Amino acid sequence: MELxxxxxxxxGDYNPEQWLEFPDILEEDxxxxxxxxxxxxxLGVFSWSMLEPQEGNWQFDWLGKIIDRLWAxxxxxxxxxxxxxxxxxxxxxxxxxxRCNEDGTRRxxxxxxxxxxxxxxxxxxxxxxxxxxxxxxxxxxAVKLWHIxxxxxxxxxxxxxxxxxxxxxxxxxxxxxxxxxxxxxxFWSHVYDSxxxxxxxxxxxxxxxxxxxxxxxxxxxxxxxxFLRSEIRAVxxxxxxxxxxxxxxxxxxxxYFKLSKEIDVVSWDTYPTWHKHSDAETALDNGMCHDLxxxxxxxxxxxxxxxxxxxxxxxxxxxxxxHLLAAQAxxxxxxxxxxxxxxxxRQSRGSAxxxxxxxxxxxxxxxxxxxHEVAQTGELxxxxxxxxxxxxVSEAVILYDWDSIWAMEDSQGPRNEGLHYTELLLHFYRxxxxxxxxxxxxxxxxxxxxxxxxxxxxxxxxxGYMFRCGFDRAVEAFVRDGGIxxxxxxxxxxxxxxxxxxxxxxxxxxxxxxxxxxEIDGLYDWEHNVLVGRETDGERNExxxxxxxDLPVTTGLDxxxxxxxxxxxxxxxxxxxxDFYQGMPALTRNICGSGEAWYLASHAGEKLYEDMLLRIAxxxxxxLVGRETxxxxxxxxQVTQRAGNGWCYRFYQNFSEESVEVTLPGNExxxxxxxxxxxxxxxxxxxxxxxxxGFLICRKASGEA
Ligand code: GLA
Ligand code: ZN
Numbered sequence: 268m269e270l271x272x273x274x275x276x277x278x279g280d281y282n283p284e285q286w287l288e289f290p291d292i293l294e295e296d297x298x299x300x301x302x303x304x305x306x307x308x309x310l311g312v313f314s315w316s317m318l319e320p321q322e323g324n325w326q327f328d329w330l331g332k333i334i335d336r337l338w339a340x341x342x343x344x345x346x347x348x349x350x351x352x353x354x355x356x357x358x359x360x361x362x363x364x365x366r367c368n369e370d371g372t373r374r375x376x377x378x379x380x381x382x383x384x385x386x387x388x389x390x391x392x393x394x395x396x397x398x399x400x401x402x403x404x405x406x407x408x409a410v411k412l413w414h415i416x417x418x419x420x421x422x423x424x425x426x427x428x429x430x431x432x433x434x435x436x437x438x439x440x441x442x443x444x445x446x447x448x449x450x451x452x453x454f455w456s457h458v459y460d461s462x463x464x465x466x467x468x469x470x471x472x473x474x475x476x477x478x479x480x481x482x483x484x485x486x487x488x489x490x491x492x493x494f495l496r497s498e499i500r501a502v503x504x505x506x507x508x509x510x511x512x513x514x515x516x517x518x519x520x521x522x523y524f525k526l527s528k529e530i531d532v533v534s535w536d537t538y539p540t541w542h543k544h545s546d547a548e549t550a551l552d553n554g555m556c557h558d559l560x561x562x563x564x565x566x567x568x569x570x571x572x573x574x575x576x577x578x579x580x581x582x583x584x585x586x587x588x589x590h591l592l593a594a595q596a597x598x599x600x601x602x603x604x605x606x607x608x609x610x611x612x613r614q615s616r617g618s619a620x621x622x623x624x625x626x627x628x629x630x631x632x633x634x635x636x637x638x639h640e641v642a643q644t645g646e647l648x649x650x651x652x653x654x655x656x657x658x659x660v661s662e663a664v665i666l667y668d669w670d671s672i673w674a675m676e677d678s679q680g681p682r683n684e685g686l687h688y689t690e691l692l693l694h695f696y697r698x699x700x701x702x703x704x705x706x707x708x709x710x711x712x713x714x715x716x717x718x719x720x721x722x723x724x725x726x727x728x729x730x731g732y733m734f735r736c737g738f739d740r741a742v743e744a745f746v747r748d749g750g751i752x753x754x755x756x757x758x759x760x761x762x763x764x765x766x767x768x769x770x771x772x773x774x775x776x777x778x779x780x781x782x783x784x785x786e787i788d789g790l791y792d793w794e795h796n797v798l799v800g801r802e803t804d805g806e807r808n809e810x811x812x813x814x815x816x817d818l819p820v821t822t823g824l825d826x827x828x829x830x831x832x833x834x835x836x837x838x839x840x841x842x843x844x845x846d847f848y849q850g851m852p853a854l855t856r857n858i859c860g861s862g863e864a865w866y867l868a869s870h871a872g873e874k875l876y877e878d879m880l881l882r883i884a885x886x887x888x889x890x891l892v893g894r895e896t897x898x899x900x901x902x903x904x905q906v907t908q909r910a911g912n913g914w915c916y917r918f919y920q921n922f923s924e925e926s927v928e929v930t931l932p933g934n935e936x937x938x939x940x941x942x943x944x945x946x947x948x949x950x951x952x953x954x955x956x957x958x959x960x961g962f963l964i965c966r967k968a969s970g971e972a
Contacts, residue, residue: 270412272655277608280608284314296627309345319354334407334409346410348396348413350393363383363386394498405508414571415512419526420518420521432465435490439482513571537595562707570596574610596644663723663724691729698876701892703906725752726753739776753879779857779859782819796846799843904922926945939965941964
């Protein structure tokens with residue numbers, strides 16, 4: 268089901284149930300929402316005990332009145348199901364709705380997200396209230412989207428979940444012998460005789476059988492998706508609106524590629540720690556998360572939540588500095604979101620989030636700094652309605668695969684003190700950003716869909732630990748057909764059951780890359796090595812590297828195996844400068860078919876990725892650097908594009924402390940919005956100084972639909 272939108276959504280989570288005794292405040296909220304230029308609110312996220320104070324006693328009139336009142340003022344509604352937190356009566360009468368810890372003890376009532384997603388009672392009770400909400404509000408013109416539950420996550424180890432896990436394993440493996448083989452249970456004599464013997468992993472029991480732990484994680488995603496489906500079925504009883512569920516920043520507990528198959532629109536909650544490190548770095552990290560969320564479904568998404576100012580659960584509640592609020596909202600849009608929403612509209616008075624940033628604070632007036640910035644942001648977004656529905660432009664893909672990350676982080680070696688995987692991802696992401704190359708993040712299953720890799724120019728596999736069956740062949744075909752591949756150390760190590768590949772790694776790609784990884788050395792935090800280039804004009808490139816040093820050997824020509832026309836000796840661009848592996852290759856490039864395959868053997872500092880991608884972008888005319896600028900973009904500047912409806916839109920945003928000068932590439936570009944507080948200097952028709960947090964949005968006609 269498609270979400271049809273005619274404007275960029277601006278608004279956020281609103282909890283009128285906390286204010287029902289204060290009708291004046293509720294009325295004032297409408298005035299303030301309009302002053303804040305909000306056009307949408309999310310209702311009902313944690314409203315269960317006010318909607319159903321006793322079992323079966325539905326009290327929906329208060330919600331109905333608020334929805335009508337909002338709609339009369341032109342404010343739309345995203346309606347949530349209340350399953351993220353439950354009333355006390357439900358837990359008291361049906362203890363099975365509460366979660367069990369991994370040692371089997373049942374949790375007490377309290378907090379939120381503390382439910383068993385297998386419990387038939389919990390499913391039945393959520394479905395009952397969801398159906399009632401669907402009947403009452405599912406066709407209300409104000410309601411545009413269902414918001415299922417809230418930030419699904421966590422695990423439950425109750426007997427029902429354990430049984431469901433065993434059934435899931437039965438379906439997956441059919442016979443216990445197959446499971447034993449795939450799980451390598453002979454190791455330490457852990458062979459199972461039947462599926463009935465299997466228990467979920469627990470720190471009290473089996474917690475080193477990697478394949479069991481991996482399958483448990485897969486099962487948690489499967490079961491959560493199943494719970495999500497049961498809620499979706501219920502809200503659809505009387506309504507054909509699209510659905511979303513709000514996802515979280517770097518959440519590792521659920522495979523979001525799988526989960527997002529259930530929903531129509533991806534939405535997520537972003538709480539970057541601005542002003543903690545450099546904002547340029549924070550913006551990179553946030554940009555990468557936006558790109559991941561967009562890539563889950565490959566279409567526009569929603570920034571469902573963000574703080575209008577302080578985020579009270581973080582170590583330090585930092586205020587957002589002036590103009591950052593608009594910059595963050597715009598960053599979401601620039602990366603493909605059609606909404607910029609906040610948590611929370613009105614600041615709660617008591618309990619856990621009373622000091623969390625809000626559009627309307629405890630003072631309650633419109634004359635606040637935050638309110639002013641929210642209103643300005645709303646005005647800006649209102650001007651950008653034509654962008655809604657357009658698609659982000661990207662030429663590169665970074666492999667991002669939950670199964671692989673789960674397995675890699677549990678692998679026991681080669682570096683239990685930290686693999687620094689996210690840091691490596693960000694090195695590549697930073698280099699792509701500085702080259703102005705748009706990127707999607709995709710998992711292996713998405714990349715193996717027919718035709719997907721054919722549209723990709725550059726594929727980056729940073730620590731692609733797990734290769735599913737057939738992935739190596741898909742990557743080989745990609746390279747042979749002209750693609751550019753960058754693979755790093757610790758790739759293609761294990762199969763989908765976390766069993767090591769035999770016969771040479773990266774599995775299936777040793778001929779494509781022209782190298783085989785022979786050993787990998789773990790470095791202590793205080794150690795480093797150096798990667799050294801060839802001497803040209805008396806100078807040589809040198810890059811420090813840390814954490815892991817893979818020792819590649821060149822595979823050379825193997826005519827019998829692969830055909831001499833495909834593979835030659837790789838070009839060795841960098842070698843190790845120290846230790847017993849001094850002189851061994853560390854960065855190689857191999858021509859294969861009409862493409863090329865790079866192998867990076869160690870975790871170098873950021874400059875290496877920038878130099879490598881600059882060269883690739885220039886040689887292959889990729890990104891802004893290859894087609895327009897010829898040089899890296901300044902650090903902190905983000906340039907992204909969206910295209911559709913006959914237009915190409917380009918966003919320039921400056922997250923560095925220094926102003927930056929940008930030059931528009933040609934007369935066909937027309938400026939449609941820019942910050943209002945900067946110098947506003949148009950140095951000549953095509954250059955402009957963009958201050959910190961400033962932006963420039965322009966468009967040009969494009970042939971594409
Ligand atoms: C999450 C939740 C919200 C709220 C915010 C606070 O994203 O979904 O209900 O707790 O965090 O930052
Ligand atoms: Zn359970």
